Amino acid sequence: MRLRAADIPSDGLELEFCIGHGELNDRVRPSEEGTGSPFFCFEEDPRATLKVYGDGATVIVNGNANIIIRSDCARCSELARREMSVPLQLVLKPFSSKLSLQEQVEDVSVDYYKGEDIDLAELLQDFILLALPYRMFCNDDCKGLCVKCGKNLNEGLCSCKEDPPGDDRWSVLKTIKVL
Ligand SMILES: [Zn+2]
Numbered sequence: 001m002r003l004r005a006a007d008i009p010s011d012g013l014e015l016e017f018c019i020g021h022g023e024l025n026d027r028v029r030p031s032e033e034g035t036g037s038p039f040f041c042f043e044e045d046p047r048a049t050l051k052v053y054g055d056g057a058t059v060i061v062n063g064n065a066n067i068i069i070r071s072d073c074a075r076c077s078e079l080a081r082r083e084m085s086v087p088l089q090l091v092l093k094p095f096s097s098k099l100s101l102q103e104q105v106e107d108v109s110v111d112y113y114k115g116e117d118i119d120l121a122e123l124l125q126d127f128i129l130l131a132l133p134y135r136m137f138c139n140d141d142c143k144g145l146c147v148k149c150g151k152n153l154n155e156g157l158c159s160c161k162e163d164p165p166g167d168d169r170w171s172v173l174k175t176i177k178v179l
């Protein structure tokens, strides 16, 4: 979804479009195996609903994107699925080489676009990736796995017993006084 900045009216333009989830999935895939980065998968094309305003140069973008993501539950490794609405609010100004670094740093809420076109889909991709949660759970109340037998405790209790007194290797810590 590309727009010519000069064509955006001051009374606003309403837009609704989808962003290909394949491209987003390529960006969240860990670059190397075993890096431990969270693995996300976009289930379908995020749908963006935006209103853009312009004065010929400065462009204001307001709206949100609805996404559905899947990942492994951080506690039990089962499927975690979440629907989210990612808010999008930004001010875009034409990039000028005359712009001093100082000016760019002063207003961090402003982004710059190069050339005449604004690629809204690309901007949205960045916003969506930044909004992804650090970790996900299959359910807020997920009980996780038993540390001893690995049973998924959401499916019921296992037969592992609590550590019997005397076999608690950490009990020594309780006797240490912290100065
Ligand atoms: Zn879980």
Ligand SMILES: [Zn+2]
Pocket: 146, 147, 148, 149, 150, 151, 158, 159, 160
């Ligand atoms: Zn167990």
